[in-house]
Amino acid sequence: MSVKPDWLRVKAPQWERVGNVKEILRDLALNTVCEEASCPNIGECFHNGTATFLIMGPACTRACPYCDIDFEKKPQALDPTEPVRLAEAVRRMRLNHVVITSVNRDDLPDGGADQFRRCIEEVRAASPGTTIEVLIPDLCGNWQALEVILQAEPEVLNHNTETVPRLYRRVRPQGNYERSLELLRRSRQLAPGLYTKSGIMLGLGETDEEIQQVLQDLRAVECDILTLGQYLQPTPKHLPVVNWVTPEQFTAWQQLGESWG
16 A cells, blocks of 8 residues: 555645745744645645644653654653744734644643633734634543633634544543543634534545444534545555545545535
């Protein structure tokens, strides 16, 4: 499964724009998922002047076998200046929409919820016209911590389901499918005006029936937005790709999802 099909070829980026984004990130000492997780779309996103900011990292307290972010049982203490630096990057990049995500910080009592809150507040102050999306971990089921994030009023609350329940033990061993659904359900109840969002990777050996069940489960907790993406193996030590999903298959899933609202 190592040979990528033609439809997955990525256009070469215009490095002048990429370099400008990189320069801002370096100047403000910020991490991005684009770089830490070895994302293959880094050129396209940086060319468009966008980036998904990674806070509380770069090391993660979980070692998911699909992810290229470094694992560290005892990561560094939180940097109190990080929210201000992130907000300054958003201002300099003139972003209309910003995505703020984090590594898992299971070492913290609130899972990093207060750092999310501070980042949202600082971005709001520095760039009032920017809409804010937070892509959060499961917080180990700490629902008080979830409330802290929601009270800061991001426009979008994103939490990835990642895969189908059968594959959790292999793909996401420290995660819990029902806990992820509960997080999305509670987010909808606590903040009715919020958009909730989730995402799953395809190509890890899931069946069509299992994918459809995840879609049904997400609609049952009133999830508004779902992204489906092809899993790509970051390095030979990570989980291998089991199958390539064709553009036609993705279109079929899109049509099904949209028919369900």
